[in-house]
Amino acid sequence: MNQRRRDFLQGLLGAPIVFARFLPAGFVPVALADGGLAGKDGLDVLNDRPLNAETPAHLLNDDITPTARMFVRNNGRPPVDVDRDSWAVSIGGESVVTPRSYTITDLRERFEPVSLQLLVECGGNGRAEFHPPTGGNQWTLGAVGCPLWHGVRLRDVLDDCGVRDDAVYVAYRGADTHLSGDASIDPISRGVPLAKALEAENMIAWGMNNADLHPMNGHPLRLVIGGWPGSVSGKWLTEVLVRDRIHDGAKMGGSSYRVPCEPVAPGSKVADEDMCIIEAMPVKSLITSPQSGARHDQGNELHLHGHAWAGDREVARLEWSIDFGQTWQQADLDRPANRLAWQNWNARVTFPSPGYYEVWARATDSAGVAQPMVLPGWNPKGYLNNACHRVAVYVA
Numbered sequence: 568m569n570q571r572r573r574d575f576l577q578g579l580l581g582a583p584i585v586f587a588r589f590l591p592a593g594f595v596p597v598a599l600a601d602g603g604l605a606g607k608d609g610l611d612v613l614n615d616r617p618l619n620a621e622t623p624a625h626l627l628n629d630d631i632t633p634t635a636r637m638f639v640r641n642n643g644r645p646p647v648d649v650d651r652d653s654w655a656v657s658i659g660g661e662s663v664v665t666p667r668s669y670t671i672t673d674l675r676e677r678f679e680p681v682s683l684q685l686l687v688e689c690g691g692n693g694r695a696e697f698h699p700p701t702g703g704n705q706w707t708l709g710a711v712g713c714p715l716w717h718g719v720r721l722r723d724v725l726d727d728c729g730v731r732d733d734a735v736y737v738a739y740r741g742a743d744t745h746l747s748g749d750a751s752i753d754p755i756s757r758g759v760p761l762a763k764a765l766e767a768e769n770m771i772a773w774g775m776n777n778a779d780l781h782p783m784n785g786h787p788l789r790l791v792i793g794g795w796p797g798s799v800s801g802k803w804l805t806e807v808l809v810r811d812r813i814h815d816g817a818k819m820g821g822s823s824y825r826v827p828c829e830p831v832a833p834g835s836k837v838a839d840e841d842m843c844i845i846e847a848m849p850v851k852s853l854i855t856s857p858q859s860g861a862r863h864d865q866g867n868e869l870h871l872h873g874h875a876w877a878g879d880r881e882v883a884r885l886e887w888s889i890d891f892g893q894t895w896q897q898a899d900l901d902r903p904a905n906r907l908a909w910q911n912w913n914a915r916v917t918f919p920s921p922g923y924y925e926v927w928a929r930a931t932d933s934a935g936v937a938q939p940m941v942l943p944g945w946n947p948k949g950y951l952n953n954a955c956h957r958v959a960v961y962v963a
């Protein structure tokens with residue numbers, strides 16, 4: 568194993584790998600696969616080149632996702648030797664009036680600091696269930712989280728530089744490098760239409776949950792754009808670009824973060840011109856308690872807890888069923904802490920007799936759109952699976 572990979576793995580493990588020279592090239596250290604990522608707790612590592620790790624649903628039970636439980640989705644090699652004090656983000660692009668650059672201290676001093684709970688979900692969350700299978704990390708449920716972010720409003724920073732009338736898109740570049748080692752290509756560089764970029768909730772964030780960002784969640788600076796695929800929330804942020812065209816950076820084209828504009832038969836090949844960029848994520852929910860497979864005493868009520876979210880919308884209703892969807896009951900659903908935060912829900916269930924049950928949860932958004940019970944439309948890269956979450960309960 569080369570030195571770079573050894574250093575990277577040691578950083579993730581938080582300990583030197585004494586016999587690193589004998590670790591077979593294709594092996595992920597077993598501690599990582601078992602949730603031993605430094606500063607993370609119980610995440611399942613799907614891949615370490617690049618590093619991708621998701622959080623089991625029952626570990627997402629907190630209403631504000633702790634940093635240790637926030638998933639990690641990397642497209643390339645994260646930067647090493649990050650110096651927070653000298654870090655700067657430049658604002659440029661064809662459609663900026665005055666290009667400027669800001670250190671984190673500049674951002675803190677010049678703009679109003681804000682703290683918001685914002686939902687970040689990978690566009691590919693749930694990919695593992697698609698048939699025929701689609702390539703990419705086989706996320707199940709846990710490429711989602713809703714921590715409290717600290718930073719400034721993207722819109723305030725854009726205002727400070729000025730946005731020209733011909734601006735249509737706002738994009739990012741980060742300090743991570745392509746897996747090939749080729750410095751001339753970005754691992755990922757995406758963006759959002761100007762109207763979304765100017766919404767009040769978008770942040771240039773330097774912190775999460777009252778501390779610095781975790782190194783794998785973009786330390787020392789990142790974008791956070793709630794409700795859209797996580798891929799628009801650029802980590803290790805070095806540049807914000809105000810573009811006069813739809814951004815054409817890495818992973819904006821082909822089948823990356825794009826889905827067929829019209830539904831297609833599973834397994835279809837879809838021409839580039841028939842693919843549309845994913846915008847807001849669809850309505851979805853999780854049952855975070857009990858853990859699937861839980862054993863429960865029939866004499867007691869079972870407390871259900873979870874979260875629901877709906878892209879740019881609010882969740883209007885959360886229903887649960889214990890009879891495979893024959894009947895549905897409404898849960899108590901909280902309002903979001905702020906716009907684009909997930910909403911917590913609670914319910915109490917009694918079971919008619921001992922045996923095997925499944926608890927199903929279904930959210931409906933403010934436009935009346937509900938989660939499907941079965942897999943939604945197949946697409947070439949397996950995005951946007953918002954099928955209802957099911958957990959098993961054994962009642963004795």
Ligand SMILES: Nc1nc2c(c(=O)[nH]1)N[C@H]1C(S)=C(S)[C@@H](COP(=O)(O)O)O[C@H]1N2
Pocket residue numbers: 637638639640641642643687688689690740741742743754755783784785796797798799800801802803
């Ligand atoms: N610079 C950079 N930003 C990035 C990525 C990346 O690989 N590099 N991955 C994106 C994707 S696909 C997702 S889903 C989110 C994940 O954020 P997290 O790793 O903090 O959970 O970061 C996004 N921002």
Ligand SMILES: [Mo]
Pocket residue numbers: 640688689690691796797798
């Ligand atoms: Mo993602």
